[in-house]
Amino acid sequence: MRAILLAAAALVVATPAVAGSKLQGWVTTGDKSQLLAAQAPSSVASAETVAGLPVIAVDTKERHQTIVGFGAAITDASAWLIQNKLTPVKRDQLLRELYGRGEGGLGFSFTRITIGASDFSLDHYSLDDVPNGAADPKLEHFSLKRPQEYVFPTVRAALKINPDLKVMASPWSAPAWMKTTGSLVKGQLKPEAYPVYADFFARYVKEAAKVGVPTDYLSIQNEPDFEPDNYPGMRWNAKDRARFFGENLAPVFERQKITTKVLDWDHNWDHPEQPTTVLADPRARAFLAGVAWHCYAGDVSAQQPVTEANPDKEIFLTECSGGEWSPKFDDSFSWMVENLIIGATRGGARGVLMWNLALDEKFGPHAGGCGDCRGVLSIDSTSGAITRTQEYYAFGHASRFVKPGATRIGSPAKLGDLRTVAFQNRDGGRVLIVLNVGTQPATFAITESGRRFKASLPARAAGTFTW
Structure with missing residues (x-):
C-alpha cells in the first residue's frame, strides 16, 4: 500500500516552469493512465508543422478578472x-x-x-x-x-x-x-x-x-x-x-x-x-x-x-x-x-x-x-x-x-471537442487549460504573440500547458 501511495504522489512532483520558447504540458486522462503527468517539453513549431490543425489562439490583450x-x-x-x-x-x-x-x-x-x-x-x-x-x-x-x-x-x-x-x-x-x-x-x-x-x-x-x-x-x-x-x-x-x-x-x-x-x-x-x-x-x-x-x-x-x-x-x-x-x-x-x-x-x-x-x-x-x-x-x-x-x-x-493575482486572458470557449480557458500569471507566464471531451485523441495548435506550438490530448483528457 505504501508503495502505491508513493507512486501516486510521484505523479505530481514535477514543478511547473515557464520558458519563452518551450511549451510545458501536464495531462490527466479519463482512464487514469496519466495523472497530472508531465509531458516532454516542445519547442516553437513552424507554420508548416501546424498547418491544417485546429488553432487555440491565446490573446494576452483580452483581460478579464484576476484570480x-x-x-x-x-x-x-x-x-x-x-x-x-x-x-x-x-x-x-x-x-x-x-x-x-x-x-x-x-x-x-x-x-x-x-x-x-x-x-x-x-x-x-x-x-x-x-x-x-x-x-x-x-x-x-x-x-x-x-x-x-x-x-x-x-x-x-x-x-x-x-x-x-x-x-x-x-x-x-x-x-x-x-x-x-x-x-x-x-x-x-x-x-x-x-x-x-x-x-x-x-x-x-x-x-x-x-x-x-x-x-x-x-x-x-x-x-x-x-x-x-x-x-x-x-x-x-x-x-x-x-x-x-x-x-x-x-x-x-x-x-x-x-x-x-x-x-x-x-x-x-x-x-x-x-x-x-x-x-x-x-x-x-x-x-x-x-x-x-x-x-x-x-x-x-x-x-x-x-x-x-x-x-x-x-x-x-x-x-x-x-x-x-x-x-x-x-x-x-x-x-x-x-x-x-x-x-x-x-x-x-x-x-x-x-x-x-x-x-x-x-x-x-x-x-x-x-x-x-x-x-x-x-x-x-x-x-x-x-x-x-x-x-x-x-x-x-x-x-x-494559475497563481494568485493571475489574470484570465482570451482563448476560445469551444473548438470542436476542445474546451479552453487561459490565464497570465503576474510573472508573465501563460497558462492554458484544455479539456478534450471527445472520444478521439485531438491534435491542435496553440498560438500567442506570434509564437505557435503543436500539442495533443488523448480522448477524455485534460491538459495544462505553460510557456
Missing part, C-alpha cells in the same frame, strides 16, 4: 480527519502537498470554513448555544471553542505554508434562539434578531482574527433558499437579505472598521434572480463585494449575465461536491474541469472551491445531509491511507499553475 485561487472547504469533518487520523509527519506532508508550491504542491490558495456546524460536522452546534432555549442578546455565550479544536489549527497550518491563502466563512444557521423554529434545523431569522446577528458576525470576524484565522470573505447564509430537514439550515429570502446587508451589517462593519468582503447568495446556478434582486437594493449593493455560486442545480452559464450586469462585483464558485452519484473517474473528472475550472472562471469566477477537502472511506463523518459525497481526498479512518480523487486532479490542473 484569488482554487481549493476546497476545511469542514469540521475534513479537519477532524486531518488532525486525528494522520501522524504529525503525514499531516505536515499532506498540508504541504495541498497548500505548498514547491516539489509539486497543488498550491491551493482559497478555502472555506463554516461558522458553526454543517452536515459535515460531528454533531450540531452554533457559536452561541444557550441552555434551555434562552436568548443571548449580549452574546455572552459566544465561543470559538469548537472551531479551535480542529478547524482553526488546520487553517493556521495551511496559512503558515501558504500565506496567500484566502479564507471564506459561511454559517449554515443562525444560533437557534435567533430563529423562528428555536432550532438549528429549518426556520428563518426572527426580525428582532437582525441587529444582534450583525453583532454576531462582527464578533466572529474579530475573535477569529485574534487567534490567527482571517475572514477575507463572508457570506451570511449557506444556501438561503433551502431548509434541510436533518442538519442546520435557514431560509432567508432576497429582499430580507438585502435589508439585513443595508440596515444592519453594513453599519456594524463600518463602525467597527471591519474590512471583510461580503458575498451574497452562496447557492445554486438555478436562481440568478435572487442575487440580482439583492444587488438591485442600493444600500445592499453599496456594501456587497459580490456573489457566490454553488453547482448543484442550474447551469454554469447563469453566472455570465450576472457578471456582465455587475462588472464592479466579484464572482466566486464557493461549493461543489463530487459523489457516488457520479462514481466513474472519467465522467466526473471531465464534468469538473468543464464546468468548474473552465466554465466558472469563464463566467467571471475569481475563485473556485470544492466542498470537503477530505472525507473518510464511508464519505463522512457527517451529521445528516449527504451520505455519499466525495472529498478531494479520502483518508482511511483506520490506517490513515490517503487516496487522491478525481476532484484532486481536476483542481490540480488549475491550482498548481
Whole structure:
C-alpha cells in the first residue's frame, strides 16, 4: 500500500516552469493512465508543422478578472480527519502537498470554513448555544471553542505554508434562539434578531482574527433558499437579505472598521434572480463585494449575465461536491474541469472551491445531509491511507499553475471537442487549460504573440500547458 501511495504522489512532483520558447504540458486522462503527468517539453513549431490543425489562439490583450485561487472547504469533518487520523509527519506532508508550491504542491490558495456546524460536522452546534432555549442578546455565550479544536489549527497550518491563502466563512444557521423554529434545523431569522446577528458576525470576524484565522470573505447564509430537514439550515429570502446587508451589517462593519468582503447568495446556478434582486437594493449593493455560486442545480452559464450586469462585483464558485452519484473517474473528472475550472472562471469566477477537502472511506463523518459525497481526498479512518480523487486532479490542473493575482486572458470557449480557458500569471507566464471531451485523441495548435506550438490530448483528457 505504501508503495502505491508513493507512486501516486510521484505523479505530481514535477514543478511547473515557464520558458519563452518551450511549451510545458501536464495531462490527466479519463482512464487514469496519466495523472497530472508531465509531458516532454516542445519547442516553437513552424507554420508548416501546424498547418491544417485546429488553432487555440491565446490573446494576452483580452483581460478579464484576476484570480484569488482554487481549493476546497476545511469542514469540521475534513479537519477532524486531518488532525486525528494522520501522524504529525503525514499531516505536515499532506498540508504541504495541498497548500505548498514547491516539489509539486497543488498550491491551493482559497478555502472555506463554516461558522458553526454543517452536515459535515460531528454533531450540531452554533457559536452561541444557550441552555434551555434562552436568548443571548449580549452574546455572552459566544465561543470559538469548537472551531479551535480542529478547524482553526488546520487553517493556521495551511496559512503558515501558504500565506496567500484566502479564507471564506459561511454559517449554515443562525444560533437557534435567533430563529423562528428555536432550532438549528429549518426556520428563518426572527426580525428582532437582525441587529444582534450583525453583532454576531462582527464578533466572529474579530475573535477569529485574534487567534490567527482571517475572514477575507463572508457570506451570511449557506444556501438561503433551502431548509434541510436533518442538519442546520435557514431560509432567508432576497429582499430580507438585502435589508439585513443595508440596515444592519453594513453599519456594524463600518463602525467597527471591519474590512471583510461580503458575498451574497452562496447557492445554486438555478436562481440568478435572487442575487440580482439583492444587488438591485442600493444600500445592499453599496456594501456587497459580490456573489457566490454553488453547482448543484442550474447551469454554469447563469453566472455570465450576472457578471456582465455587475462588472464592479466579484464572482466566486464557493461549493461543489463530487459523489457516488457520479462514481466513474472519467465522467466526473471531465464534468469538473468543464464546468468548474473552465466554465466558472469563464463566467467571471475569481475563485473556485470544492466542498470537503477530505472525507473518510464511508464519505463522512457527517451529521445528516449527504451520505455519499466525495472529498478531494479520502483518508482511511483506520490506517490513515490517503487516496487522491478525481476532484484532486481536476483542481490540480488549475491550482498548481494559475497563481494568485493571475489574470484570465482570451482563448476560445469551444473548438470542436476542445474546451479552453487561459490565464497570465503576474510573472508573465501563460497558462492554458484544455479539456478534450471527445472520444478521439485531438491534435491542435496553440498560438500567442506570434509564437505557435503543436500539442495533443488523448480522448477524455485534460491538459495544462505553460510557456
